[in-house]
Amino acid sequence: MSITILTVDDSRTMRDMLKVALTEAGYRVVQAVDGLHGLEVLTQEAPRVIITDINMPKLDGFGFIERVRGNQRFLGVPILVLTTESSVEKKNIARRAGATGWIVKPFDSVKLVDVVRRVAA
């Protein structure tokens, strides 16, 4: 039974890249296209780790994380934020919203898998 990772990103390119990197490492990947969709998939799939983008339509990364954290069921799920924004401001918002970690795009797939592995264990 492989570990399920939920990737939330409105960019198809990013979703594809994440999927390739993670499935090659043996993870099972489920995808969502924005925060709202992410919440749906989350309840259906109960992933071990979540990787989410920040800038998305309908419900952005911050909103998504807050809602996830607001749900008892997903209290301890590690959420990794994947974004190109490197401002201190945004990092703090993510942190405060309840993100577990932060990965900056463009990511190296080896490093990505490394982080995930540590967080998922």
Added chain:
Amino acid sequence: MTEKNAAAGGSACEFIAFRIGAQEFCIDIMSVREIRGWTPATELPHAPSYVRGVINLRGSVLPIVDLAERLGFPPIEATARQVIIVVQVGGQIIGLLVDAVSDILTQSTENIQPTPEVATDVAKSFVRGVLAVDGRMIGLIELDSLMSAPLEKAA
């Protein structure tokens, strides 16, 4: 279109020979797609008289050229016995109406002799050369010019 083969030294080529009236001609087999029997063609308005019309070739519209008329001879009286040689000329597929297919020849390109002077201008423009086979003279037809030349005149 098959001129490449006529390079120095000559190489072997295959030709399909056919009859138009009493004369024989041939074309490079590489341009031949298939051979089928005659079916009545749908007339095309304002077309040159050697374009008999179009037929249905498995879903595509195929123009039929009366090769006799094109060469300046009297038009062929088409019956079920006549034959259509489907050829590719440039990017188009067309059907050549001839009386019958006679032979498949393998000849070296070296053997192609220039067209004799007695041929009419029309014939000359399409006959690239002649082959002598078993005492018969077989004209080699140049397909490329068949469909071009003085066509498309806004009547």
Added chain:
Amino acid sequence: MDTMAAIRETFFQECEEQLGELEVGLVAMDEGEADSETVNAVFRAVHSIKGGAGAFKLDRLVRFAHKFETALDLVRSEKLALSTAVLKTMLRAADVLADLVKAARTDEPVDEARVESLIDELEGLAEQARGASGGDQANDQVEPLDFQPVMLSIDDEPEAAPTAATTYAIRLTPWPDLYRKGNETVRLLRELARLGEISTACDARALPLLDKLDPEGAYLTWRVELATAQDVAAIEEVFEFVVDDCELEIVPSRSGATGEAPRFSPIADIGVGPSAAEPIESRERSAPDGAARQDEARSQPPRAAQEVEKARPEQGRAEAAAPTIRVDLERVDRLINLVGELVINQAMLSQRVMEAGLARSSSVAAGLGALEQLTREIQEGVMAIRAQPVKPLFQRMSRIVRELTEATGKSVRLRTEGEATEVDRTVIERLADPLTHMIRNAVDHGVEPPDVRAAAGKAAQGEVKLSAAHRSGRIVIEVSDDGAGIDRPRVRAIAVKKELVAPDAQLSDADIDNLLFLPGFSTAASVSNISGRGVGMDVVKRSIQALGGRISISSRQGLGSTFSLSLPLTLAVLDGMVVKVADQTLVVPLTAIVETLRPKRSDVHALGLGGRVISDRGGFVPLIDVGQELGYRDGAADPFGGVVLVVETEVSTRCALVVDAIHDQRQVVIKSLEANYRQVPGIAAATILGDGRVALILDIDTFVARTNRAAPASEPLLAATG
């Protein structure tokens, strides 16, 4: 590597979509119809492109996108006002971004100067914004490519020479939030273990009795001794993400004499007491950067809630939620061809069955009817696969107008309507060029320069309107401008000069307008640089006709001109009336037929030399013998023994076509005549009937046009239409 190539392809496709969104959003902003969501969408579009570009190391693109994104972020956070000048910059930046994407995709060079100039403009905007807001923002410091991702071990290998190892005493007291955010002490300790040798001890003194224990509380303190050659920064990095959610102390216990104060000191000395379960409060207390941040953080939930509200009705929007698959276009094309064959075969079957007399039997008839229905549905379904909205095409026009506006110094805006109208992809692709030419002509020749317009009492900004709509089974596209209209005297003069028309010819206004479509009539005596090599409308007309379409023009002096295109929805099928003309079977496009009638002697009159007309609805319509015109017979047929089809041409003139008989009405699959032969005047294409024979499809407009030339005497009548 194949996967990466596929994803790269995905990326560029996505870029196209994002560029489209960008265009739409900016135009909306330009027209004052934007809200905050529009601005967000525009920001996201550029942000997305930047993200993907970074992944593929398209540095030039990343750099520009970053500048653009920064400026957009300022707009988004309302630090930069959307003035006309700012919008102009944004629109230009969007164009440059599109160019850079294209260049990245095809590995072509770009206009570096233009790129740099726009970067300067964008930076200028950023300066402007910072200046206005008091200059306290410094969030653009870092180039994303340089940033070190956190939570990564710096060095997995322990230093070979531990000589420089320092021992640190680390005290960690996590607060409940730490766990709530998915972090775990175990993990942190494991991270530390990667830095060097550690030994840990747990201080559980603060642990309350079981009945007072909050399962979500945090009561433990860990003391860790870490011997590592790494510096403090490396250790701090391990805790970077939990620093707000714990009490943390890192003290080197050797070298560096007085233990340097750790970077992070516990903000407030909460102490690890039973009251540790205070998540919200701790957030506030640990805000190092000021109240502004929390307000922002707190404002997130209401915004999120709003978005949910808004998102509900949008749930139906197919885009994000509906699954899609990507299919090779070739497969779709093949499928469409096969379905075309299916239609033909079904027709053939029906015919053969009818000929065999079997159709009388009701079960067979019912079966055939069901088959025909099914076939038609499959065909429609398959055609829909290839149908696409014209929006991207229209958006391209938008950009062209922008560029032309700059180049000509005129002020023109493009208004579009019916962008969602769907058309078969084959038609769209072949529409691009003719449409571009028409738009260029409209801006270049149609709309007057601002001063001329002002003198005429018009608004300084001209408008070109581009619209698309479905109308009676066809797609109608209009390109109209509110310029000066066609300069008829000039057009006529040019035509006479080029000997396209006799100097003394009697020409109506419509006739003069149509002179533009004549080959050899170049639209500009001075070949305009903008419109290219004086691209003639004749080229446009031929392109449209090759698509099975019609084009017409109408113009009003001082008010403007309109070009109307009528195109088939698809190039594949046609609804036609199958008729018999002198032993030949022909198909007449149904859309052109106004009515059919059996002429009465009293209705037919002679006119001029051999011409005949028929009275129809109060007017007189010229009679054309199809068989004679097409050369199927030598003389005209007797109209009274046959049927007359009254047809309407693109220029709204009417003619009555005499045919021998009408077979039936059916949908036919269009087969190209040009593929293996050439265009035949008067004939649009061919089709294959149920009996396997080829039937020609009449092209009403060219057919009638040819007969007009042959029968000038009847010309004046053409204007008298019902």
